[in-house]
Amino acid sequence: MKVRNENEEGITLIALVITIIVLLILAGVSLRLVTGNEGILKKAENAKQKSDEAQALENATLDEYGKTIKKYMNDGSYDNFENWTSSAGLETNANSVTELTNEELTKLMSNKESVDYMINSTNKLMPEIMKSEEAIREIGKNPYVASQVIKNEIWFNNLQNSEYANAFDENAIKVPILTNDTSNGIVTVSSLYSSAYQPYYAFTGGQPNTNSGANIWCPTGSGNGSWIAYEFNIESNISLYKLTFNTYAEINTPSRWFFPKKYVLQCKMNDGDDNDPSNWTDCSPTFEISDVTKEGKLVTNFSEANIWHTVTNYFKSDVGGKKFRLYIYESSGIYLNINQLQMYGQPI
Numbered sequence: 001m002k003v004r005n006e007n008e009e010g011i012t013l014i015a016l017v018i019t020i021i022v023l024l025i026l027a028g029v030s031l032r033l034v035t036g037n038e039g040i041l042k043k044a045e046n047a048k049q050k051s052d053e054a055q056a057l058e059n060a061t062l063d064e065y066g067k068t069i070k071k072y073m074n075d076g077s078y079d080n081f082e083n084w085t086s087s088a089g090l091e092t093n094a095n096s097v098t099e100l101t102n103e104e105l106t107k108l109m110s111n112k113e114s115v116d117y118m119i120n121s122t123n124k125l126m127p128e129i130m131k132s133e134e135a136i137r138e139i140g141k142n143p144y145v146a147s148q149v150i151k152n153e154i155w156f157n158n159l160q161n162s163e164y165a166n167a168f169d170e171n172a173i174k175v176p177i178l179t180n181d182t183s184n185g186i187v188t189v190s191s192l193y194s195s196a197y198q199p200y201y202a203f204t205g206g207q208p209n210t211n212s213g214a215n216i217w218c219p220t221g222s223g224n225g226s227w228i229a230y231e232f233n234i235e236s237n238i239s240l241y242k243l244t245f246n247t248y249a250e251i252n253t254p255s256r257w258f259f260p261k262k263y264v265l266q267c268k269m270n271d272g273d274d275n276d277p278s279n280w281t282d283c284s285p286t287f288e289i290s291d292v293t294k295e296g297k298l299v300t301n302f303s304e305a306n307i308w309h310t311v312t313n314y315f316k317s318d319v320g321g322k323k324f325r326l327y328i329y330e331s332s333g334i335y336l337n338i339n340q341l342q343m344y345g346q347p348i
Contacts, residue, residue: 079124088114097128097135109138115145119152126158133164140171143346150240150344153314173236173345177205186231188274193218193335202228202338216245216337223260223336229274229325230343237320238283238345241265244310245339258337262288262330265313265343268323280327283319287311289332310340320348 085092085104088111094100100108108114118125129135136159139145149155150172159168178200181187187199197218204215219226245259265284272279289311326341 079121079126081125081128084108084114084117084121084125087111087117090114097125097132100132100135102134102138105132105135105138109135109142109145112144115142115148118145119148119155122154126155130158130162130164133167136162136164137167137170140168146172147237147239147346150346151314151316153312156240156314156344173232173234173238173343173347175203175230175232175341175343178203185233187229188231189217189219189228190226190275191220193220197337199228202341203230205340216339218258218335218337222334223328223331225328226336227266227325227327228338228341229268229323230341231323233322235320235322235348236324236345237317237348238265238267238324238343239317240312240314240344241284241326242310242312242340242342242344243326243338244341245337258335259289259332260326260328260330260336260338261332262286263326263328265315266325266327267317267319267321268325269321274325280325281319283317283324284313284315286329287313320345 081096085094085100085108088108090104090107092100092104094104108118118129129139139149139159146168149159149168159165176184178184178187181198181200183200187203189199192199197216199217201215202217217228219228243260243263264282264286266280267283268274268279269281270279324343326338328336
């Protein structure tokens with residue numbers, strides 16, 4: 001019969017304890033590998049997050065590509081109503097401009113991308129907008145879209161011919177109709193031919209003056225080097241002006257034509273003397289009229305043209321202020337008259 005050794009039992013217990021300790025250590029290490037900050041679960045979570053971020057970026061990129069592609073659909077034009085609204089991220093049930101709500105129009109007119117899209121449209125979208133009084137009113141309210149419309153000859157001409165043009169004028173920066181030299185803004189001039197040709201006559205909206213019937217401003221002499229200025233109540237950036245003149249002299253004799261030949265729009269930069277040229281800076285190119293136009297064609301004889309003539313000058317200017325003047329380098333004949341001077345722009 002075999003006798004059990006007491007030492008053997010002791011060794012077995014020690015081995016068991018060691019084994020349990022090792023297993024506990026391994027379990028702890030394994031748990032950390034699975035749940036720790038650098039564990040498998042955390043790495044899996046980070047990997048999922050990065051995958052979601054990459055997917056979101058891909059979706060955004062594809063969305064931008066989709067918008068770009070849409071712009072060149074519809075025969076390559078910018079005249080698609082749905083594309084216009086989607087360019088501002090607008091989801092609407094409207095199918096035309098006149099069906100848009102005021103809030104939707106505000107969003108479209110305050111979004112640079114949708115405004116740029118709109119300005120590039122000419123055949124379909126623009127005529128729709130011209131039939132919407134609220135759309136035209138929103139154009140006048142927003143400085144950026146108003147400036148883009150004013151600077152674009154096609155858009156501005158269509159706007160003026162719209163039955164809702166007054167809705168734009170409600171908010172656009174322009175010279176108001178004046179009843180005297182300081183009635184709404186301030187008018188100053190280089191000189192005055194006589195009291196029959198007051199400076200503010202150039203800002204009466206084209207209506208004949210009831211006192212003299214002339215409704216024009218005339219400087220002394222030939223008009224070379226003369227100027228007429230208007231001071232707005234707020235700082236503005238002018239990007240268009242219209243100059244209207246008339247003649248009642250010998251219609252077949254160019255030397256008797258009384259309109260300016262070479263002129264520029266200038267902005268006053270400080271409070272110095274108005275007659276000091278150093279206080280003014282050009283905010284438009286220098287324009288020169290070689291002939292009068294009628295229905296887009298040049299004429300050299302007033303008998304072939306109407307007695308009222310308007311020249312519209314569009315330009316881009318980064319110069320702004322309160323006071324602007326039309327400076328006449330050279331007149332067409334021995335005298336000069338300005339029937340109406342209108343300036344359009346946006347507040348700074």
